[in-house]
Amino acid sequence: MRRILVTGGAGFIGSHFVRRLLREHPEYEVTNIDKLTYAGSRDNLRDVEGDPRYRFVQGDICDRPLVEELVSQADAIVSLAAETHVDRSLLEADDFIRTDVHGTYVLLCAAREQGIERFVYVSTDEVYGAVPEGYSSSEMDPLRPRNPYAASKAAADMLCLAFFASYDLPVVVSRGANTMGPCQYPEKMIPLFVTNALRDEPLPLYGDGRQVRDWLFVEDHCEALDLLLHEGTPGEAYNIAADNYRHNIQVAEAILELLGKPRSLIRHVADRPGHDRRYSLDWSKIRALGWSPRQGFDEALAKTVAWYGDNEWWWQKARSGDYQDYYQRQYGWRLEAAARQEGEG
Numbered sequence: 001m002r003r004i005l006v007t008g009g010a011g012f013i014g015s016h017f018v019r020r021l022l023r024e025h026p027e028y029e030v031t032n033i034d035k036l037t038y039a040g041s042r043d044n045l046r047d048v049e050g051d052p053r054y055r056f057v058q059g060d061i062c063d064r065p066l067v068e069e070l071v072s073q074a075d076a077i078v079s080l081a082a083e084t085h086v087d088r089s090l091l092e093a094d095d096f097i098r099t100d101v102h103g104t105y106v107l108l109c110a111a112r113e114q115g116i117e118r119f120v121y122v123s124t125d126e127v128y129g130a131v132p133e134g135y136s137s138s139e140m141d142p143l144r145p146r147n148p149y150a151a152s153k154a155a156a157d158m159l160c161l162a163f164f165a166s167y168d169l170p171v172v173v174s175r176g177a178n179t180m181g182p183c184q185y186p187e188k189m190i191p192l193f194v195t196n197a198l199r200d201e202p203l204p205l206y207g208d209g210r211q212v213r214d215w216l217f218v219e220d221h222c223e224a225l226d227l228l229l230h231e232g233t234p235g236e237a238y239n240i241a242a243d244n245y246r247h248n249i250q251v252a253e254a255i256l257e258l259l260g261k262p263r264s265l266i267r268h269v270a271d272r273p274g275h276d277r278r279y280s281l282d283w284s285k286i287r288a289l290g291w292s293p294r295q296g297f298d299e300a301l302a303k304t305v306a307w308y309g310d311n312e313w314w315w316q317k318a319r320s321g322d323y324q325d326y327y328q329r330q331y332g333w334r335l336e337a338a339a340r341q342e343g344e345g
């Protein structure tokens, strides 16, 4: 295995993963196909652009001829390309079905035709749906996605495993927990709250803020994907998590504390429909392969917050243009309603 095709490598996790491949495997050649949607940017990999082992191709994973050509030049595929934001999927899911489901199918067909050595599909813990207190999902559990994003990922996850069962395609599926770190588009909770706090704007916390997420640092997530690329058993899924459980309100408070901003910036707003209360993964299977996370919650959050503090040019650019329309659509009425309630109370 020497030629790796990464999809979605201009996004958050993908850019860290491409950088890791080039750093940890000097003999590898990496091709990154990315459509450069609002969530992807070549800025995320400027430091490796001049590396002769790296090639960027702007393209869509639904473009069958392009995908066939790139797959014919690869030994292995790691697929991260996706529409990834739950709130956007609740507003309009067309692109999620197109990219996450059909795009993955196009990649699988090309991989099968070319006899690819390994296909790592980056799925998510959201495929299990909400998990009750006291329980952690195992890879054998049924998939019960509860929002359009999660459903599109579950469909692709199952397609991948079906291609192993039906055609012996050497697929490995990862199901990772909530990830934080540099270069995450500021629509997701942590970068949104950090950049809002830096601008002294309210932090829109959904509902009571007592939902639970398990936070993984992006470098740890990428180390796990690297391991699965080389050591994962074909036909198997692997949970990736860190046991860094926090209520969302605790995350918001920790961000404000790190930035020296007042707690009064927190605004309880109308909840996300179908909001999964808790995710929790049993990740003993990947631990048995020799992986465990290196970063605890506090360290990971401090590094993340510091990066946004030092890279205002990056997030100001991300928050310009269409972002403002999305922000207004998602938060305008929520923040107005919260302000009205505060005035009445």
Ligand code: NAD
Pocket: 007, 008, 009, 010, 011, 012, 013, 014, 033, 034, 035, 036, 037, 038, 039, 040, 041, 059, 060, 061, 062, 079, 080, 081, 082, 083, 084, 085, 099, 103, 122, 123, 124, 125, 153, 175, 176, 177, 178, 179, 180, 184, 185
């Ligand atoms: P992201 O939104 O930051 O990046 C997605 C990338 O995919 C972008 O660069 C975008 O341009 C590209 N893309 C979108 N549609 C495409 C298409 N049709 N063809 C080619 N490229 C396309 O996402 P992320 O947070 O880095 O997530 C990467 C993967 O990891 C996703 O598959 C996601 O479901 C999964 N995941 C994310 C998390 C998390 O917390 N961020 C956790 C678990 C799993």
Ligand code: DAU
Pocket: 084, 085, 086, 087, 123, 124, 125, 126, 176, 177, 178, 179, 187, 188, 189, 190, 192, 204, 205, 206, 207, 211, 212, 213, 248, 272, 279
């Ligand atoms: O769990 C893995 C998933 O994590 C990935 O598969 C997704 O691609 C990624 O977007 C992320 O999904 P979440 O919905 O969990 O992440 P998000 O950052 O959007 O939300 C985290 C929590 O914060 C969730 O409980 C909703 C809450 N939240 C989010 C936003 C954007 C708020 O309270 N307010 C907000 O404005």
